[in-house]
Amino acid sequence: MIPAVLPTYARAPLSFVKGEGSWLIEADGTRYLDLGAGIAVNALGHAHPKLVEVLKAQAETLWHTSNLYNIPNQEKLAEALVAATFADTVFFTNSGAEAMECSIKMARKYFSHAGTPERNRIIAFNDAFHGRTLGTIAAAGGEKLLKGFGPVLDGFKHVPFGDLAACEAAIDGETAAILIEPVQGEGGIVPADDGFLKGLRALCDEHGLLLIFDEIQCGMGRTGRLFAHEWSGVTPDIMAIAKGIGGGFPLGACLATERAAAGMVVGTHGSTYGGNPLACAVGLAVLETIAEPGFLAEVNRKASLLRQKLEGLVAAHPEVFVEVRGLGLMIGLVCKVANVDVVKAAYGEHLLTVPGGQNVIRLLPALTISDEEIAEGISRLDRAASEIELAGQA
Numbered sequence: 296m297i298p299a300v301l302p303t304y305a306r307a308p309l310s311f312v313k314g315e316g317s318w319l320i321e322a323d324g325t326r327y328l329d330l331g332a333g334i335a336v337n338a339l340g341h342a343h344p345k346l347v348e349v350l351k352a353q354a355e356t357l358w359h360t361s362n363l364y365n366i367p368n369q370e371k372l373a374e375a376l377v378a379a380t381f382a383d384t385v386f387f388t389n390s391g392a393e394a395m396e397c398s399i400k401m402a403r404k405y406f407s408h409a410g411t412p413e414r415n416r417i418i419a420f421n422d423a424f425h426g427r428t429l430g431t432i433a434a435a436g437g438e439k440l441l442k443g444f445g446p447v448l449d450g451f452k453h454v455p456f457g458d459l460a461a462c463e464a465a466i467d468g469e470t471a472a473i474l475i476e477p478v479q480g481e482g483g484i485v486p487a488d489d490g491f492l493k494g495l496r497a498l499c500d501e502h503g504l505l506l507i508f509d510e511i512q513c514g515m516g517r518t519g520r521l522f523a524h525e526w527s528g529v530t531p532d533i534m535a536i537a538k539g540i541g542g543g544f545p546l547g548a549c550l551a552t553e554r555a556a557a558g559m560v561v562g563t564h565g566s567t568y569g570g571n572p573l574a575c576a577v578g579l580a581v582l583e584t585i586a587e588p589g590f591l592a593e594v595n596r597k598a599s600l601l602r603q604k605l606e607g608l609v610a611a612h613p614e615v616f617v618e619v620r621g622l623g624l625m626i627g628l629v630c631k632v633a634n635v636d637v638v639k640a641a642y643g644e645h646l647l648t649v650p651g652g653q654n655v656i657r658l659l660p661a662l663t664i665s666d667e668e669i670a671e672g673i674s675r676l677d678r679a680a681s682e683i684e685l686a687g688q689a
């Protein structure tokens with residue numbers, strides 16, 4: 296009999312009833328160290344006091360009105376995002392996929408608005424992930440995402456990640472935009488080289504294309520800068536964000552320059568819930584916290600500490616791990632054994648990690664993780680790896 300919850304996930308047999316910072320707690324009190332943070336969502340950890348406070352205060356005041364009216368919290372959050380980024384304007388959504396949908400629609404609209412509607416195709420990259428809607432599975436293009444859901448939405452071409460020449464060769468008179476995750480997340484924590492991102496910007500400038508970044512996973516302080524693309528100095532024309540911005544409250548956004556957003560006039564796009572008073576109260580508190588002086592410096596310090604300890608772990612367990620890669624607190628541990636076996640062994644040590652593409656386990660801890668919790672996480676990973684080695688010898 297089909298479960299009451301549609302069985303599209305192979306769930307671990309764990310249920311949490313409470314969260315505190317980097318810890319998740321089961322009903323019987325068992326505590327798990329959470330290095331997955333809800334897949335990079337709980338950027339400030341679980342039950343962050345400031346987020347709880349603003350959410351409670353907003354809940355007692357006003358939950359939802361509608362985008363038929365001005366929403367003061369939404370304006371504040373949009374202004375803060377505009378002040379902190381390349382963007383001039385922001386559209387709010389409830390999820391990453393919707394932020395991507397807005398980005399794709401905006402790119403198409405830009406060219407139709409400019410009188411060149413034939414320029415409606417987007418170049419994207421192999422092993423990308425942009426969400427689960429019909430548009431975003433077509434944008435990512437992977438067989439696993441698309442299988443059985445045809446007809447596939449037209450308008451996307453795919454080239455290898457990092458291959459500037461292939462990208463250039465794919466540009467033709469119908470190309471509208473290039474879409475990339477500055478650090479691929481689901482694909483296995485693969486950062487794009489600075490030179491590659493610079494090359495994409497140059498191609499876009501040369502051919503009059505829009506550059507779209509998907510920073511849904513790598514944005515909001517995750518890599519040690521507010522947005523990952525800041526490391527390269529390259530700015531996009533359009534950017535989708537979500538996950539960390541809500542700190543656990545469903546919130547996403549599409550950020551754009553005034554030029555790129557030119558076609559998105561009254562009536563062209565909308566969302567019932569997107570940017571409602573509750574979501575934006577929380578989003579503003581998340582952004583303010585990450586923007587506090589010294590916050591990102593701490594993320595970078597902790598990222599180097601974790602990275603250094605992980606290098607030691609990999610060296611100590613060459614039968615289990617191959618290498619560590621990533622940027623800031625967005626880390627991939629490439630496994631020699633099946634990554635899901637490492638994730639399982641870590642559960643046994645009451646440690647949460649997330650599997651990813653290319654046989655990695657992802658470490659995406661709360662940006663607020665402490666040095667002690669980093670050390671604890673390494674001890675638990677070390678024990679999990681030792682168990683895998685012992686099982687392999689048996």
Ligand SMILES: *Cc1c(COP(=O)(O)O)cnc(C)c1O
Nearest residue numbers: 390391392424425426480511512
């Ligand atoms: C999670 C993710 C998405 C999709 O976000 P949803 O909120 O699940 O729709 C899109 N792009 C990237 C890079 C992501 O990590």
